[in-house]
Amino acid sequence: MILLSRLCAAFLLALCVWSPGVARAAAPEKVLHDWYRLILELVRHTPTYSPPVASRSFAYLGVTAHEAVAGGSDDLLSLAGQLNGLTTLPERQQGAAYDEAVVLNAALTQAVEAYFGNTGPTGQRAMAAMGTRLRDRVTEGVAPDVVARSIAQGEAVAAHVLAWSADDGGAVIENMGFPQTYTPGAAPESWVPTNATVRQQQAPLLPDWGNNRTFAMPDGKTCPLPPPPAYSEDPASDFYREAMEVVEAKANLTPEHIHIARSWSDDPMLSTTPPGHWVSIARQVLERDNAPFDRQVEVHALLGVGLADSFIGCWDAKFRYDLLRPVTYIRRVIDPAWEPLLITPPFPEYPSGHSTQSGAADVILTALFGDDFAFEDNTMAPDGLAPRQFPSFHAAAEEAGISRLYGGIHFRAAIEQGLAQGRCIGAHTIALTTRR
């Protein structure tokens, strides 16, 4: 694979000094580690950060980091002109010295504060503390003129990306993404609210998200998927059979199934969200392998772009098909007292968002790291769940998909077609050129 060979070469290049004549007080890898650790917490603790919103920020933050580094790299290629609407970024002064850690830290400081400007007082305090701490660390021992120039460059890149993001359709989130009014469809297969106890969730989350500007694919309709099985309450129908599969899965849950379902539950405000889960996996892999920072920003940019496009494509389909959730159908047709294992998300069922974005993550991370890349996922360890081992990103994506069946929140078609849609979307992402 061309992309992979380019990346292998990048490993070697990363051993070289990036900006001539400048000694770094702190490694850019440390900057990435600390900011992404905080970003994953902020995603969990910022009220508007539902999975689509989180995916969008992961994309812009990844692109910000990538462009901040690419501007001083002989190898990394800017994504300007490749991503929809992204124009040429501010260039560095020719022959002038920059400190990569300072540039990167300045860019991420500004970007994080912008994308999480609505977080609560604790997040604000944490961002301020992180900014101060890292700034002090990365500027220590660096010539003042280099510091000033590097900060200006990082901030200019962040401002450029921020301006680009402002009109993509996803910049303003009101009422945590829930419309004030919503008229459900009248067809029997139409989605209806599933959480009867929560007033805020009587309308679906972000019904217009599928219209947002995409990053690497033309638009939200780029990767269509076939319709779900035709709605029917006939026990001989495919639809009924799919519902029965969900019922039987719940009835026959093993401890392993429950562990899988909970490990990939990724509820907003209680976890890093599904896209954050994949970013967390990427972080674990990058840090396990001590990946150089150019490699890291490349991974974050591509993964972020793919995850964000996945949610746009998935949401386009969700509101096109407007399908009811298993809990609605099963209680209506099979068992009025049925309860799923997981909390049913407040939006239409088909396709599965986690499956779509996991399919994309599979394609992107496999392209970056290779087939049969084994890893351990500790994302849910702080919440008391044991780690999970995977032989490949493909296997992890498949497990993420089937976890929604175990959890009782998706039919099989939504999972299988979601994974397929995600892989189609991911292919657009890996078609981007990130290396010269």
Add this chain to the structure above:
Amino acid sequence: MRQLSPLRAAMLPAPLIAALLLAPLPAFAGDTLTIPAFADDSATSGITSRYEGDWEYMVGGGVATFDCNADGFADLLFAGGSAPATFYRNASTTGGPLAFVPQVAGLELDAVTGAYPLDIDSDGIMDLVLLRVGENVVMRGLGDCRFARANKDWGFDGGDAWSAAFAATWEGGAGWPTLAIGNYIDRQEEAFPWGSCTPNWLHRPGPTGGRFAAPLPLLPSFCALSLLFTDWNRSGTPSLRVSNDREYYKGGQEQMWRIMPGAEPQRYTAEDGWQNLRIWGMGIASYDLNADSYPEYFLTSMADNKLQTLKAPDGSAPAYADVAFPKGVTAHRPYTGGEVVPSTAWHAQFGDVNNDARADLYVVKGNVARMPDFAQRDPNNLLVQRADGTFQETGDVAGVASMLVGRGGAMADFNLDGLVDLVAVNRWEPAQIWRNVTPGAGGWVQMRLDQPGVNRDAIGGWLELRSGDAVQRREITSGGGHASGQAGWWHFGLGAATGAEARVIWPDGVADDWQPVDANAFYVLERGQPARLWQP
């Protein structure tokens, strides 16, 4: 007087669960809804206390309501946050405007987040527990509203934490109370405070009388913001409910602990029927709304709030249905128009503001601190219960829809006119107090409990009021709300009734006989004695 087994006392006919959830309350009065009205006495009351401070005071902001000079009028202690706490003596006259006088009481500590009155040493003089950022302090009442620090004398280890929740009980008739204190984030964690919840503490009686043992950590702890000892299944032994802020825990949920005398606390689990609920838990209010003898619990949060009612009609499992939506108490966003973003709720308390014999719900609201995705102008709620058991918002028409950044609060009859008044503690702004002037309100009765020996105020008992087949019932608790505790008169509305019968089920399960009480009167219910009329 006769002995009732606690469980038998709790038993009622077991109606269908659906009927239980939505059954209209027994009403002493008719179906007409009396809209409450309040006069804002804040500017003239003499109260100027503000809850001050930055990040470490984003939670807390409580007020203690209690009578410390034996005049029957409830006095107030306001937490000041980074500013000193302020005590106000109630100088109101019966039926008059609400008037308070600041007075040095020995309570002027800084870093106070909340305060709960409790007669710890059962000497008949109210003591106080001050929750703080730093060392918690127990203050011994000396009489005439003077207090002295008693940590050393009572062996109370105040620790060093960010405390904002409290509850108390007397375990198994012990001679000394058990205090539960809820602790919040590790405040030393600057960049990564999430997941840093510090242990809650159980201060049990020590081996020698009159002192506390070393605090027992209640692990795991999940950043508690409200605690309540409550006999949820009428077993005779209260359990400890803990409402936790999901913003900061990882792997956490709402909790309830089984606290058996002499035994290690045990958490209720899914095997017991306890259900996983994760909210921004900030306050607990309880009341037996559906007259099935078991308390309902209102849990404040951000966006939707919860109203939990026991699913099992026999109290066999701690599983609850959330009926906030059908009851009309989700209170999830401002009701006054303008903002369409969610609310942030803190203190909650049930009380009958229009004396129609149905408990109403007061909720204090306020943004955490300039969170743009939540209402900046977030009116307090006054949800009045209708005859069918649902609630109607009246905060705006009643004149209590404060847009200040609320935290703690209280419902109490401060001028002893039979109408329940309201207090709200505000962050960075003066506290507010509203005098209830509801026209056409029903009758009322207020009672205070007194038993000899220990636990003079009968914490853990039940107070019941009967009129015909209808029984109103209150659990006598110390705890809950948001950082705000209360002791003193227990108020009931009577509607059009000219009288009723009252009885106490004391904390040891012994029930007094029913005794007649007249409308519009105060009574002291002393154990084993006839109800004693009290006059201001």
